[in-house]
């Protein structure tokens with residue numbers, strides 16, 4: 001791979017490039033080092049999110065030639081343009097680095113063809129930054145995770161997010177999917193086994209008894225966007241086989257259809273199960289695991305990154321304290337939070353803070369104001385196995401009833417949220433941290449008309 005993509009010596013190049021790209025805020029990093037100090041230049045080189053990096057090579061001194069030859073290494077995914085107006089520098093650089101020397105006109109054509117794509121990326125970056133601002137935590141593992149998420153949005157391969165319940169898998173999936181307008185969530189543990197195929201891939205009219213109309217599956221709903229397969233470890237084996245085929249061939253076949261349909265969907269899967277264990281127990285297909293695990297993300301439990309607790313707690317205080325009612329944590333309260341093991345992870349911390357704000361007057365929160373279930377370590381372990389067994393038994397006997405109850409609850413919750421936002425679906429989507437289109441899709445799927453919900 002060449003060190004730089006384009007190189008020019010036209011004197012008007014720098015101002016011209018800026019002119020052409022002026023409509024594309026923040027997509028371009030223009031680097032003009034103010035000194036020829038190697039560490040400063042190396043620092044400036046780290047621009048992982050800029051799709052176009054423009055380098056003024058006149059500012060490089062001969063002693064930085066080594067750094068110059070490593071431009072590509074610092075910005076592997078960017079298009080690197082460089083210019084050097086001084087004849088000596090031009091000769092020196094062109095003999096070593098360039099791949100293509102372009103005239104200004106050729107450069108203009110090339111850049112113009114990229115502009116609309118850049119606008120899309122720019123918009124995605126804005127949403128991405130907004131979503132990343134909700135991903136709180138300075139611990140090493142969070143910093144590492146943020147970098148991985150940034151890298152993952154530049155690619156299209158499947159992502160597999162693993163981690164305990166409540167660690168933020170859903171939040172991470174949404175951040176990765178910020179480049180897409182569509183984000184369809186599938187909770188694999190909530191779909192009855194017999195309905196899996198038609199939910200995911202759809203069916204034709206009359207495909208089976210009761211199929212009175214054609215139904216578009218969730219994969220087709222997500223076409224051109226991203227699909228989030230949450231709790232993928234709960235997907236039945238026969239659906240796993242179908243999913244594998246979709247990933248391999250990029251096509252689906254609705255039940256009853258005699259033709260396949262091409263789909264282009266970014267797959268993001270998540271689970272709190274240990275998939276290797278599931279593979280050993282023959283509940284999860286190994287081939288599917290490898291297909292999904294192209295970009296792996298492991299989220300650490302909160303007990304392993306206790307240094308994030310203070311920031312997270314303050315973040316939830318800011319989020320949930322009513323306007324004009326300031327709260328802060330006392331040192332004892334913080335210590336109490338740090339001494340707990342958080343089996344329910346960030347969701348448990350979020351609940352503790354919400355509860356405290358609800359039952360305490362504004363001011364300094366003491367340790368007593370924080371009601372933490374100190375037995376939750378044990379009870380969580382007991383709960384998870386007992387709960388799984390109970391759900392399994394329930395699934396077998398009366399799943400439909402259980403699912404109807406769940407859907408009713410969701411309908412009421414969404415209606416109330418939209419009403420609390422004065423009927424604005426956009427605002428409700430923002431509060432729910434959902435994409436607006438996804439919220440519309442969800443309302444339609446639940447049989448709710450937006451007008452009825454708003455009134």
Ligand SMILES: Nc1ncnc2c1ncn2[C@@H]1O[C@H](COP(=O)(O)OP(=O)(O)OP(=O)(O)O)[C@@H](O)[C@H]1O
Nearest residue numbers: 134135136164165166167168169170171272346347
């Ligand atoms: N790093 C974080 N910063 C701020 N909030 C977070 C962070 N991680 C998680 N949360 C919040 O914690 C709650 C639980 O997170 P989320 O639903 O993403 O977890 P999960 O791993 O998908 O859980 P489950 O496996 O139970 O579905 C959410 O309200 C989420 O917004």
